[in-house]
Amino acid sequence: MDKNYFIEYYKLEREHWWFKARMEILRTHVQSLNLPQPLKILNVGVASGATTLMLQEFGEVTSLEYDADCVKYIQNTLPGFQIDHGTILKLPYETDSFDLVCAFDVLEHVDDDKLSVSELKRVCKSGKNIIITVPYLMLLWGQHDVVNHHLRRYTLRQVKNLFKTDGEIIYSTFFNFWLFPLIAFFRIISNILPKNFMRKNKQAGSDFSVYQPRWIEQFFFSIMCSEKQFIKNKRSLPVGLSVLVSFRKK
Numbered sequence: 001m002d003k004n005y006f007i008e009y010y011k012l013e014r015e016h017w018w019f020k021a022r023m024e025i026l027r028t029h030v031q032s033l034n035l036p037q038p039l040k041i042l043n044v045g046v047a048s049g050a051t052t053l054m055l056q057e058f059g060e061v062t063s064l065e066y067d068a069d070c071v072k073y074i075q076n077t078l079p080g081f082q083i084d085h086g087t088i089l090k091l092p093y094e095t096d097s098f099d100l101v102c103a104f105d106v107l108e109h110v111d112d113d114k115l116s117v118s119e120l121k122r123v124c125k126s127g128k129n130i131i132i133t134v135p136y137l138m139l140l141w142g143q144h145d146v147v148n149h150h151l152r153r154y155t156l157r158q159v160k161n162l163f164k165t166d167g168e169i170i171y172s173t174f175f176n177f178w179l180f181p182l183i184a185f186f187r188i189i190s191n192i193l194p195k196n197f198m199r200k201n202k203q204a205g206s207d208f209s210v211y212q213p214r215w216i217e218q219f220f221f222s223i224m225c226s227e228k229q230f231i232k233n234k235r236s237l238p239v240g241l242s243v244l245v246s247f248r249k250k
Contacts, residue, residue, distance in 0.1 A: 006048070006073040013050035017217045018176075021224035022242075025175050026104065026133070027054055028228040029244065033129060039099040042123060044088050045106035049074050049081055055102065062098070064091070088116045093123045101130045105242075107162075108134050108150045117162045121249055129170075130247040134159060136174060136240060142187040159245050167249040173231065174240030178223045183241055 013019045039059030043052045046063040047070065055061045063083045065071050071085045086092045088103065088110060101124045107113045120130050135145070135153045145153065156172060163169055176183070230237055231244075 006070055010048040010073075010077060013048045017221035018224065019050070021221050022133075022175075023050065023054055024225050024228055025231055025244070026051065026131075027057070028231045029131065029171075029246070030055070030058055030100075032232050032234060033246065035100065035129065040097070041100045041102065042091075042093065042098040044091070044101070044103040044120070045109070046074075046083060049078055049083070051102070051104050052081075052083075055100075059099070062093070064088075088119055091119045091123050095122050096125045097123050099125055099128045101128075103130075103132045105133050105135065107132060108145075108152055108154070109148075111151065113152075113162060121166050121247075124249045126249055128249055130163075130249070131244070132159070132247075133242055133244050136243050140184055140187045140241070142190050144187075154243060156243055159243050163245060163247045167247055169245055170248050171234055171236075171244075171246040173236040173244050174242065175227050175231070175237060175244055176224055176241035177227055177237040177239060179220065180240050 013023075035058070037058055041055050041059050041061045042064065043055055043061055044064045046052050046065050049063065052061050052063045063081075064086050065074070065083055066085075066087050068085055071083055074081055074083055084092065088106060089112060101120050103116075103120060107116055110116045117132075120132070124130050135150065137155060138153045141150075141153055156174070160169060160172065174180075227237060
């Protein structure tokens with residue numbers, strides 16, 4: 001990927017309302033599991049490293065990233081940040097190594113998602129947890145997916161089928177529920193009139209411009225972030241832009 005993409009993505013994960021709200025949702029879900037701490041955690045597909053910094057609140061985190069240029073950029077940008085270069089298709093770690101294995105928006109980038117999930121299960125200790133998120137529904141495929149090198153979007157059933165052996169799904173939900181009608185409408189319209197909605201300069205962000213008036217950013221953040229209360233109480237939202245699944249290995 002282009003270096004400018006990494007620079008933009010680094011900023012987005014720390015400043016854009018969607019990434020900040022997603023981070024709060026992920027943090028809330030990890031907290032809701034009430035896992036004994038400190039945890040030994042694997043974070044696969046760390047991108048700019050923001051999710052690793054969040055997971056460090058719960059224990060020792062091992063970070064893995066596939067893109068070699070991204071690894072170099074993060075190492076140069078965050079001195080002292082430990083990040084391994086490798087692939088989810090063959091994780092460079094021993095079997096039964098981690099208390100918590102995370103892959104946030106990773107499976108949609110990989111050709112063989114079944115093998116990927118098998119590897120996540122392999123390195124997870126027995127009785128411990130895996131958390132994944134993926135984008136929902138191919139009907140919502142758009143320029144966002146192209147820019148971010150996605151190969152697919154998922155239904156909830158497809159995700160559950162990936163995790164149907166070697167343990168149980170202890171929680172699943174959609175998120176980005178309140179904004180789903182607005183963004184779904186935007187995606188469908190952008191597919192009908194793609195030239196009017198194409199991002200310039202291969203922007204990495206969400207369907208909304210990276211630079212919005214502050215009150216609009218805060219408005220969208222507050223709406224999406226309000227879903228934390230459902231996540232905290234392990235109540236499942238009926239639809240959304242993304243799927244979250246927690247799995248416990250036998």
